[in-house]
Amino acid sequence: MVTISDAEFTRFRDFIYETAGITLSASKKALVSGRLSKRLAAHGCESFAAYLDLILGGKVPGEMQVAVDLLTTNETYFFREPKHFELLRKFAAQAAEARRPLRVWSAACSSGEEVYSIAMVLDDVIGAQGWEVMGSDISTRVLKRARTGHYPLERTRHVPADYLRRYCLRGFGDHDGSLLIQRPLRDRVQFCHLNLMESLPKAGSYDLIFLRNVMIYFNGDTKRQVVSRVLSVLKPGGHLLIGHSENLNGINDEVVAVAPSVYRKPGGRP
Numbered sequence: 001m002v003t004i005s006d007a008e009f010t011r012f013r014d015f016i017y018e019t020a021g022i023t024l025s026a027s028k029k030a031l032v033s034g035r036l037s038k039r040l041a042a043h044g045c046e047s048f049a050a051y052l053d054l055i056l057g058g059k060v061p062g063e064m065q066v067a068v069d070l071l072t073t074n075e076t077y078f079f080r081e082p083k084h085f086e087l088l089r090k091f092a093a094q095a096a097e098a099r100r101p102l103r104v105w106s107a108a109c110s111s112g113e114e115v116y117s118i119a120m121v122l123d124d125v126i127g128a129q130g131w132e133v134m135g136s137d138i139s140t141r142v143l144k145r146a147r148t149g150h151y152p153l154e155r156t157r158h159v160p161a162d163y164l165r166r167y168c169l170r171g172f173g174d175h176d177g178s179l180l181i182q183r184p185l186r187d188r189v190q191f192c193h194l195n196l197m198e199s200l201p202k203a204g205s206y207d208l209i210f211l212r213n214v215m216i217y218f219n220g221d222t223k224r225q226v227v228s229r230v231l232s233v234l235k236p237g238g239h240l241l242i243g244h245s246e247n248l249n250g251i252n253d254e255v256v257a258v259a260p261s262v263y264r265k266p267g268g269r270p
C-alpha cells in the first residue's frame, strides 16, 4: 500500500480547494489516501504525487472528475431535515392558490434524494403541472445515480407511507431490497452537472433554493462567493434553505433570516 506524505497531502488539499472550493483539514489525510489509493493502482502510479501529476497533466481524460467524485462527501437521504419540507408544502399551497408556477433548485443535490423529496411534495400539493425542480452537483458519479432514481430500501425510511405508494415502486427478484422512483416523477425532474465555484449557467431564477449541507465543506471566503452567486438567481421574495447545522452569520446580509436555516430575499410579494 502506497502511503501519502504530508507534502503530497498538501498538494491534494490545494487541488480540491481550487477545483471545488472544498477545505480539507489536516485530519483528512487518511480519507484522501483511502479514497484515492485504488486510482493509483488502476493507473500504475507509484506515488500520490505521480497520480496528481497524471490528473493535472490531462493525459487521462475524465480522471480529474473521478478524483473530484472520490473527494466529495455525498451523505444524503429522503426528507432530510423535515421542517424544510413542511415549509415547502406551505409555499407550494400558496403558489397553487395564486396559480403561480414554482421553480425550485437543489444546488448540491448529491444522489437525488433531496430532489425527489421536493418533487413528491410539489406533485402532491400542486399537481402534475405548474412546478419545476432542478438538481445539480459537482459529482458526476452521484448525478448518474440520481438520474436512475433507484435506491436501496433502507435509504427511504423517511418517505411518508402515502408517498411510497404513490411515487415509488418496490423492487422484487433481482431488485429485492431496492426502490425505484416511478417514471412520471422521474420525468418531471432535471439534473445537471454544476460547480458552485464557477459562474452559473443562464437558467432563469428560482422561488426556492436548497443549498443544504454543502457549506460545511467551505471556508468563509468560499461560502461568501457561493452564497452571493446562488442569491443572484433567487427571485425577490424567494427563500434560501441551508442545512440545520449551517448559518449565514457574517457571510451575507442580502437575505433575512425568517426561521432557523431559512432566509428570505427582500422584495417581491409580501
Ligand SMILES: C[S@@+](CC[C@H](N)C(=O)[O-])C[C@H]1O[C@@H](n2cnc3c(N)ncnc32)[C@H](O)[C@@H]1O
Pocket (backbone or CB within 6 Å): 019, 020, 021, 022, 072, 073, 074, 075, 076, 077, 080, 107, 108, 109, 110, 111, 114, 136, 137, 138, 139, 142, 194, 195, 196, 197, 211, 212, 213, 214, 217, 243
Ligand atoms: C453532503 S451532500 C448534501 C446533499 C443534500 N443537499 C443534503 O442536504 O442531503 C454535499 C454535496 O455537495 C456537493 N458539492 C461539494 N462541492 C461542490 C461544489 N463546488 N459545487 C457543487 N456541488 C458541490 C458534493 O458532491 C455532495 O454531493
